[in-house]
Amino acid sequence: MDGYSVHNVIGEGSFGRALLVQSRTNQETYVLKEIRLPKTQSKTENTRREAVLLSRMKHPNIVAFKDSFEGGGHLYIVMEFCVGGDLLQRIQQQKNKQFPKDTILKWFAQMCSGTKHIHDKRVLHRDLKSKNIFLTDNGTIKLGDFGSACVLNSARGYAHTYVGTPYYVSPEIWDNQPYNNKSDVWSLGCVLYELCVLRHPFQAPSWKSLIMKVCRGSYPPLPQHLPYELQYLIKQMFKTNPRDRPSIHTILTSHRVARLLQSHLAKQELQQERRTGRWRIEEGEKVASMLGQKTLMTASTMEDPGLESHEATCESSKRKHWAPGPSNTALRVLANADLLSSGSMATTHPDDSTEVTQEDPTEKTRGRSQWDRRPPEETTGRRQWDRRPPERLLSILQKAQLSTAFRTFSIHRHDEDPLVGPLSQRGGDNTDGQMEVAEDIAVDEDRLEPRSDDEDTDFEEDSPCDWMTELEQMSVDQVP
Numbered sequence: 001m002d003g004y005s006v007h008n009v010i011g012e013g014s015f016g017r018a019l020l021v022q023s024r025t026n027q028e029t030y031v032l033k034e035i036r037l038p039k040t041q042s043k044t045e046n047t048r049r050e051a052v053l054l055s056r057m058k059h060p061n062i063v064a065f066k067d068s069f070e071g072g073g074h075l076y077i078v079m080e081f082c083v084g085g086d087l088l089q090r091i092q093q094q095k096n097k098q099f100p101k102d103t104i105l106k107w108f109a110q111m112c113s114g115t116k117h118i119h120d121k122r123v124l125h126r127d128l129k130s131k132n133i134f135l136t137d138n139g140t141i142k143l144g145d146f147g148s149a150c151v152l153n154s155a156r157g158y159a160h161t162y163v164g165t166p167y168y169v170s171p172e173i174w175d176n177q178p179y180n181n182k183s184d185v186w187s188l189g190c191v192l193y194e195l196c197v198l199r200h201p202f203q204a205p206s207w208k209s210l211i212m213k214v215c216r217g218s219y220p221p222l223p224q225h226l227p228y229e230l231q232y233l234i235k236q237m238f239k240t241n242p243r244d245r246p247s248i249h250t251i252l253t254s255h256r257v258a259r260l261l262q263s264h265l266a267k268q269e270l271q272q273e274r275r276t277g278r279w280r281i282e283e284g285e286k287v288a289s290m291l292g293q294k295t296l297m298t299a300s301t302m303e304d305p306g307l308e309s310h311e312a313t314c315e316s317s318k319r320k321h322w323a324p325g326p327s328n329t330a331l332r333v334l335a336n337a338d339l340l341s342s343g344s345m346a347t348t349h350p351d352d353s354t355e356v357t358q359e360d361p362t363e364k365t366r367g368r369s370q371w372d373r374r375p376p377e378e379t380t381g382r383r384q385w386d387r388r389p390p391e392r393l394l395s396i397l398q399k400a401q402l403s404t405a406f407r408t409f410s411i412h413r414h415d416e417d418p419l420v421g422p423l424s425q426r427g428g429d430n431t432d433g434q435m436e437v438a439e440d441i442a443v444d445e446d447r448l449e450p451r452s453d454d455e456d457t458d459f460e461e462d463s464p465c466d467w468m469t470e471l472e473q474m475s476v477d478q479v480p
């Protein structure tokens with residue numbers, strides 16, 4: 001601490017404080033994060049990983065790491081100060097005035113660029129949200145607060161990390177599936193939506209309603225004045241099956257949307273893209289070993305072909321695949337069946353705006369992804385994403401006191417209603433209980449078409465924690 005003089009405290013997070021400091025050496029202003037070190041050795045190691053991870057991420061759209069040190073039972077991480085504050089504050093400052101289209105595109109392009117850098121290193125952010133995205137004085141976007149997932153890798157830590165804040169959590173996480181790179185894409189979709197609408201895409205008056213909306217990808221349509229590309233992009237980012245969601249690489253390289261975004265990336269960023277476009281294996285391995293193998297798995301177009309074939313042999317047995325059937329964790333028959341109305345048991349297909357029940361075999365092919373133009377017989381056995389909400393979770397939440405869920409999920413760290421977010425409308429919104437997507441949007445299916453699963457970057461958490469079981473146990477423990 002001797003090298004810095006403290007100006008003021010700029011905020012308190014769940015792990016400590018953020019201070020505004022000035023370096024005695026170069027007189028520059030920085031943010032110093034003071035993080036309480038856990039008592040046990042293994043947890044302390046995990047906490048240190050945040051600093052290690054941050055120090056390895058060098059990109060114009062990621063908050064720059066300056067230094068880290070320890071003292072008095074705390075870890076201190078010194079990082080770039082983003083004068084413009086976080087994006088959530090910026091959205092709130094707008095009141096109800098929409099951002100100009102070009103601002104949205106520029107910021108989103110920069111977010112993608114930063115996220116791509118992280119993903120190219122096989123790291124998942126896991127907590128992308130407008131509060132963790134910052135602005136510099138010249139309006140450049142910087143992703144911050146990432147790597148906390150690696151820090152919080154105790155069993156409870158994972159539960160905490162996986163769920164994060166409910167507004168940004170993708171359907172597969174509610175379904176107790178491993179976090180993967182497409183889960184970050186979903187969260188970025190939420191941020192993009194917030195920039196366009198100044199509200200959360202998914203908000204509801206109850207847990208059940210919120211989770212159902214997320215699992216069905218049900219959000220109010222964007223205002224008509226926004227360009228087609230943005231409307232379409234959001235629709236793709238909110239594909240409930242992660243395999244149908246484009247990767248960041250796809251978003252940044254495909255067709256018209258990509259061109260629109262690329263034109264908003266500064267020359268400097270494009271150069272950085274070119275430099276880091278290919279994933280460097282040594283770099284990825286270094287990060288993985290620093291993170292104690294807690295990082296990610298195989299298969300990316302960014303790899304050397306040699307690496308790909310090597311990994312295909314060595315890793316194939318380890319790699320987790322999406323189960324070829326409905327989730328066996330979340331879709332157990334609900335003991336208290338009245339939790340779900342008949343309407344909520346229906347599977348809705350936004351692409352053809354038809355509601356069909358999950359069990360109706362004649363409707364199976366209509367539920368296929370719009371990208372999947374193969375004849376029905378070729379797709380037999382392919383996983384159809386089940387858009388019923390994760391019933392086991394709903395059941396747990398039904399029994400659990402909201403305050404228990406509040407603590408476990410760390411959804412909202414203050415005393416307010418955990419389901420009322422900073423951009424929420426009280427009492428939910430007009431999509432509550434209904435499937436309302438932008439039906440009237442014309443779809444050009446050739447644009448931003450995700451490549452096949454094998455081609456698109458796709459990696460996931462190595463050893464995910466079964467946070468749902470943990471939560472279930474906690475709710476049982478709470479019963480007097």
Ligand SMILES: Nc1ncnc2c1ncn2[C@@H]1O[C@H](COP(=O)(O)OP(=O)(O)OP(=O)(O)O)[C@@H](O)[C@H]1O
Binds near residue numbers: 011063086131134
């Ligand atoms: N690099 C930064 N530049 C400017 N402001 C920052 C920076 N990092 C954090 N802040 C601000 O400091 C405050 C505290 O941040 P911190 O990351 O410690 O906690 P949090 O994001 O509020 O909570 P948590 O980390 O528990 O999610 C926030 O208001 C955040 O906007």
